[in-house]
Amino acid sequence: MTTIERHAPGPVAPEALEQLFTGARTHNGWLPKDVPDSLLELAVDYAKWGPTSANCSPMRIVFVRSPEAKARLAPAMSDANRPKTIAAPATAIVGYDLDFPESLPHLYPATDARSWFVGNEKLIEETAFRNGSLQGAYLLLALRAVGLDCGPMSGFDRAKVDAEFFQGTRIRSNFLINIGYGDPAKLYPRGPRLAYEEIATIL
C-alpha cells in the first residue's frame, strides 16, 4: 500500500456535498420528529476531530432540551429568535472556555504550550474565540452530516446566557444553533452569496 493509494482519491459523493453545503438551509420551523440525544453526541464526536491551533479545542456546548432549560434560555433571546428557539427540539449553546490552556499538557504534549498563554489574556481570548468558532462550524456541519438541520443565531444576550448557564466558570457563549428536522414550509428565501471574484484571489 503506497501513500498515494491510501489518499482519498477525489471528492465526496454529490449527495454529501448537497447535504452539507449547497442544499442545506438555515431553518426557522421544525417538524414534529424526535431528535435522540445519541445523534447530538454523534455530531460532537465527529466535530471534535476538526483541527484547532495546538489542538487547543476550546469549544464547550450546552444542549438545551428540557422545558425547564428552555425556560432559562428564553429571557436571553431576542424577540425574533425566541419562539423558534422554544420550539426547536434542541438548542446548542456553543461556547468557548477561556481556561482551555489548562488542557494543553494533555492535548498537545509535544511542547509546553500552556506557557504560551500565561499572563496573556488577549491571546487567550483571541485563541479561544477563533478556535471555538472554527469548532462551532465543524459542529454545525457535523450536525448536518448526521442528518439534522440547523438554525444558527447570534441574536441573544451573551451576558444573560453566561450568567444563567456558565456561572462560576470561564466559559463564554459564542453563538446558538437550533437543531431538529427543519420544516421546508417555514424557510425564508435563500440569500444570495458574493461572487467568487469578490471572495477570493489567486496569486
Place this chain on the structure above:
Amino acid sequence: MTTIERHAPGPVAPEALEQLFTGARTHNGWLPKDVPDSLLELAVDYAKWGPTSANCSPMRIVFVRSPEAKARLAPAMSDANRPKTIAAPATAIVGYDLDFPESLPHLYPATDARSWFVGNEKLIEETAFRNGSLQGAYLLLALRAVGLDCGPMSGFDRAKVDAEFFQGTRIRSNFLINIGYGDPAKLYPRGPRLAYEEIATIL
C-alpha cells in the same frame, strides 16, 4: 412530494464522514501532485453556502501559489511553519473584511442590516472575526470534501501579512491553510481529543 420525503433521511456516507472528520489529518508534507486552480475555486463555491449572521459573509481569501507570492509570504511565517508553507502547492490566507457591512444591502435585503453596524467598531470586529472564522472552517471542510488535504496554521505575523497582502483595505488576516495532497509519511502522531463529557452537556 411531501416535506418529510424531501428531507435528507439520514447521515452522509461513512466514507464522507471519514474524509471530512475522523480520517482527516493536519498535514505537514506534500506529495508532488498538482492542485488545479479549479479545485480551489470549487471549494470556495461550496464553502460560501455555509451560514453566517445576517448572511454577512465577511471571509476573504488570497490563495498564495506562485513563487513570487510565496516569497512575499515567507517573511511573515514562524520558523516552524515557513518550510512547509513554501513547499505547499497552495497556501490560503483566510481573512475577514471589516467593510463587510457595505455588502449587507445586497446580501440581506430583508432589512437595513448595514445600519446595525454604523459607528460600532467593536460589533464590526466581533462579527467579522466570528463569522470569518466560521467561514474559514467551512472552507477547510470544503477543501477536504473536494479531495484536498489541509494544514491550518496560526503561527505567523498578522501585521506583516496584512501589510503585504491587504494594504489599503480593511481586510485582516485570520489564519492560514496550506493546501495540497498530504504526505502521510510526514504526519505527526495524532493528538488526543477531550472526552464527550468534557465538551458537552445535555440539559
